[in-house]
Amino acid sequence: MGADESLDFPLPVELVSFSAESNVDDVLLSWTTASEINNKGFEVERSIKNHPLANGLKIKNFEPIGFVNGKGTSTELNHYSFKDETVSAGKYIYRLKQIDYDGSFEYSNEIEVEIGVPDEFVLYQNYPNPFNPTTNIQYAIASTQHVQLKIYDVLGNEVAVLVDEEKSPGNYSVEFESKNVASGLYFYSLTAGSLKQTKKMLLIK
Structure with missing residues (x-):
């Protein structure tokens, strides 16, 4: 990914999967990369769907809830996971903010989870x-x-x-x-x- 990278060069991180599993009181996020270049890591961000601050509007209030260190530079498959244990009944939206060592970043696709x-x-x-x-x-x-x-x-x-x-x-x-x-x-x-x-x-x- 990498927000400041040209498409003429290899992407710093190639994310090949991103999934979520929910139980009664936690959510397990899992993702896999095919390759990484100068990857500092992943900031895990969460938004509560239908958040009261949205006032009926489709506004997503994402907040960081954790950080998972990357592998730096790697040409192998790497598997990551993060467990969110601060959830209750409701719907949540998650995304990954992949951050390079130079500070550039890129967001993953969003994934929605319902607890209950x-x-x-x-x-x-x-x-x-x-x-x-x-x-x-x-x-x-x-x-x-x-x-x-x-x-x-x-x-x-x-x-x-x-x-x-x-x-x-x-x-x-x-x-x-x-x-x-x-x-x-x-x-x-x-x-x-x-x-x-x-x-x-x-x-x-």
């Missing part, structure tokens, strides 16, 4: 939609289940596996990046135990 134990199995419509190059997919499960979230093309071919593991009850948000995917209509399917839901999304490049 869901009482049903739900797969939400992705946002934004249509999208390019990334979109967020949110889902909720009411009991501990082995969860699979997969992307398919119109021919039924599997394009990506975003989730394939056991999950506790909660609300989840996953980012899908279409880096090596062509424009067109795609389906994303969520399976949890015997339950399954599928929705459509449109990639326009």
Whole structure:
């Protein structure tokens, strides 16, 4: 990322994924970088959705809640995480502020999380939609289940596996990046135990 970098040069940090998992009293943020150049680290910022200071307007009041040190310069995959334990019931929006050693910075995409134990199995419509190059997919499960979230093309071919593991009850948000995917209509399917839901999304490049 890096706000002052020209597109003619390698980006200081290539962020390839950013996701969130919420429980009753905390939110776990996870992200991965493919490469880093002079990366000081990531400031984690949070906004409370429908904050009273917004006075009914769509204003996001982001505040820093933590900092995670970067790897400086690296050509390997690096995995990061940050747990926000200062949450209560409600909706929150998170983003990362990646900061270089020279002080330049760039923001990641925003990701929305809802706190509270869901009482049903739900797969939400992705946002934004249509999208390019990334979109967020949110889902909720009411009991501990082995969860699979997969992307398919119109021919039924599997394009990506975003989730394939056991999950506790909660609300989840996953980012899908279409880096090596062509424009067109795609389906994303969520399976949890015997339950399954599928929705459509449109990639326009």
